[in-house]
Amino acid sequence: MVLQLTQEQELIVQSVREFAQETQKETDAYQVVKGLADMDFLGIFYPEEYGGAGTDFTSFILALEELAKTNASAALIYANQCSLVAYAIYRWGTQEQKSTYLPSLFSAEIFGGLAYIDKDPSEEWQPCTARREGDCFVLNGEKSYVINGSKAGVYVVTALVDEALTAFLVEKDTPGLTCGPAWEKMGLDGVEVTNIQLAEVKVPAENLLGEVGQGGAILAEVLALNHIAMAAITVGICQRAFEASVAYSQERIQFGRPIAKLQAIQTMIGNMATNIQAARLLAYQAAALKDQDKDFSHLADMARYFADIHGELVCQDAIQIHGGYGYSEDLGIEKLLRDVKGISLFAGPAVPLCLKIARDELE
Structure with a gap:
């Protein structure tokens, strides 16, 4: 397959290349990603009605590859924001959820985190669970490998509801949610990775992402x-x-x-x-x-x-x-x-x- 870039795609690659060169001395990868947001790149392949740029997914991949040549940490944050958290909300969220979170994610007003890996510290490991209480779900458990960690303003969290894997949108300031210390890593120094703990975290039923069992x-x-x-x-x-x-x-x-x-x-x-x-x-x-x-x-x-x-x-x-x-x-x-x-x-x-x-x- 030979990809013939459109004129718009060529401009995107050139813009990201110049931006990456201009910001290569910036030590805060999150500031670099905020700079991409100012250029309307965070919502690059999403509809304009949610603050996106309305281009295609291939343009996003081209931009991501170009950024990674200079700043792999910023590229990983960029990918986490666009192809994980935002995409989960865009594909499975309600209209209200999309209108609430997508513009903020695309402007980098908030960062997102995907919390789907349960911590397994011992043989007594228990998966993250959620039980229904009235108009809320109550989450308990601990998630590991959460990219953006405490930097995130909203998390897509998976938990078992009566053995059915289910996804929820959980905001960072929800009582009972705490972030562990940032990991010390051998690479990707600009990306914060932590565990998050959920202790009797009450999530409104309207923050259910998709339906019960669709996690x-x-x-x-x-x-x-x-x-x-x-x-x-x-x-x-x-x-x-x-x-x-x-x-x-x-x-x-x-x-x-x-x-x-x-x-x-x-x-x-x-x-x-x-x-x-x-x-x-x-x-x-x-x-x-x-x-x-x-x-x-x-x-x-x-x-x-x-x-x-x-x-x-x-x-x-x-x-x-x-x-x-x-x-x-x-x-x-x-x-x-x-x-x-x-x-x-x-x-x-x-x-x-x-x-x-x-x-x-x-x-």
């Missing part, structure tokens, strides 16, 4: 969409690693000639280029299916799986090409490896996707 369907759809976004971020990180490696290999002289002349280096460059382009095309094709209102989940799984498996290898080769300089913090190459590993972990394990892809093919 699994909601997660399946938003996570499939997010697979494309995570693949795009991985491609962006790897593209930066690749470009740096090509430039360095042409400048570094060894034995009287650039190391780019060495077959071992050429093999790594060739593998890197092929794997990046393959991951990119899978992501673009999945995005195109989304824009055509076709089932994109199978290709989204492939895009995420392929990018995850090969992204780390690309960044490892980049370090190898740079030698000792690649291992040092001076050039930032080692940071790319740490960031791409973080994308892999926070997006959920990719290996089970291979089995899911196989099952889909065998049906």
